[in-house]
Amino acid sequence: MLNNTEGFKSGFISIIGRPNVGKSTFLNRVVGQKIAIMSDKPQTTRNKVQGVVTTDDSQMIFIDTPGIHKPKHKLGDFMMKVARNTLKEVDAVLFMVNADEPVGKGDRFIIDMLGESKTPVILVINKIDLIHPDRLMEVIESYKDLFKFDEIVPVSALQGNNVDRLLDVLKGYLPEGPQYYPADQVTDHPERFIISELIREKALHLTREEIPHSIAVVIERIAKREGEETVDIQATIIVERDSQKGIVIGKRGSLLKEIGTRARKDIEMLLGSKVYLELWVKVQKDWRNRQSQLREYGFREDEY
Numbered sequence: 666m667l668n669n670t671e672g673f674k675s676g677f678i679s680i681i682g683r684p685n686v687g688k689s690t691f692l693n694r695v696v697g698q699k700i701a702i703m704s705d706k707p708q709t710t711r712n713k714v715q716g717v718v719t720t721d722d723s724q725m726i727f728i729d730t731p732g733i734h735k736p737k738h739k740l741g742d743f744m745m746k747v748a749r750n751t752l753k754e755v756d757a758v759l760f761m762v763n764a765d766e767p768v769g770k771g772d773r774f775i776i777d778m779l780g781e782s783k784t785p786v787i788l789v790i791n792k793i794d795l796i797h798p799d800r801l802m803e804v805i806e807s808y809k810d811l812f813k814f815d816e817i818v819p820v821s822a823l824q825g826n827n828v829d830r831l832l833d834v835l836k837g838y839l840p841e842g843p844q845y846y847p848a849d850q851v852t853d854h855p856e857r858f859i860i861s862e863l864i865r866e867k868a869l870h871l872t873r874e875e876i877p878h879s880i881a882v883v884i885e886r887i888a889k890r891e892g893e894e895t896v897d898i899q900a901t902i903i904v905e906r907d908s909q910k911g912i913v914i915g916k917r918g919s920l921l922k923e924i925g926t927r928a929r930k931d932i933e934m935l936l937g938s939k940v941y942l943e944l945w946v947k948v949q950k951d952w953r954n955r956q957s958q959l960r961e962y963g964f965r966e967d968e969y
């Protein structure tokens with residue numbers, strides 16, 4: 666903790682919602698840097714990802730969480746525990762929904778969860794760019810009576826509409842407190858984790874059906890070349906079946922190459938140096954249901 670100036674506001678804010686509503690897009694938008702991966706596949710985020718936003722008179726620590734869904738694997742159980750546990754330790758909750766979808770069973774489930782806590786809850790209606798402005802009132806109405814929301818704020822995380830207003834509103838709910846992180850720090854996640862996520866993101870974007878969900882990425886080695894600006898990275902993409910391995914590698918290695926090319930660009934942006942990325946693919950049968958594998962790939966319950 667760096668100081669405890671009077672009048673300075675700070676706090677932790679959980680972003681919670683169904684898969685795919687735009688939680689990670691919102692996090693990246695407010696911190697102004699890509700720290701959480703995004704995709705149009707549900708259940709993209711698997712761990713909690715913290716993003717820090719510091720202004721002259723406040724510091725907000727946002728916690729992006731895995732989308733709430735019915736778990737079908739041990740990995741899913743882990744993801745739901747992560748999302749639920751963040752609710753206990755925060756000063757405010759952003760409950761995010763998609764303006765372009767009707768209230769669903771998943772939303773009601775989350776609302777029941779929120780009922781257990783005394784923390785302020787702000788309903789964030791995201792993706793307003795997808796609906797006609799005339800429909801907005803109707804969408805707000807459909808949520809208004811489901812819960813005693815402290816505020817309802819419509820935004821577009823993708824385009825940035827109304828995001829500043831949401832931050833202003835949110836500040837009003839934060840207690841006075843210290844600056845927890847240095848002003849220039851945007852996340853507490855190690856680079857190693859973000860690098861593995863960026864590789865996973867490209868694999869998600871380039872595959873379909875069950876494959877995106879079957880992928881994990883393990884970084885084997887990161888080393889800066891002596892006397893050069895180049896960083897060598899070796900990573901393994903884990904899949905669950907032999908058939909998936911073939912698909913991820915692609916014809917004569919074409920898909921794996923494309924994943925590597927796209928990931929390298931993002932990693933170079935992150936590290937600010939040239940990157941030489943080497944990717945391997947390995948089968949680990951049914952890893953999403955194996956506790957030991959989950960631990961090895963970084964899904965450690967004792968850390969949450």
Ligand SMILES: Nc1nc2c(ncn2[C@@H]2O[C@H](COP(=O)(O)OP(=O)(O)OP(=O)(O)O)[C@@H](O)[C@H]2O)c(=O)[nH]1
Binds near residue numbers: 708732793
């Ligand atoms: N049109 C539009 N699309 C958006 C907006 N915000 C997010 N998206 C898109 O919605 C999809 C899901 O975004 P994510 O940020 O990965 O969603 P998430 O809620 O983190 O999803 P999970 O991690 O799976 O729970 C992506 O294709 C985004 O580009 C928005 O404001 N408008």
Ligand SMILES: [Mg+2]
Binds near residue numbers: 690702731
């Ligand atoms: Mg996400």
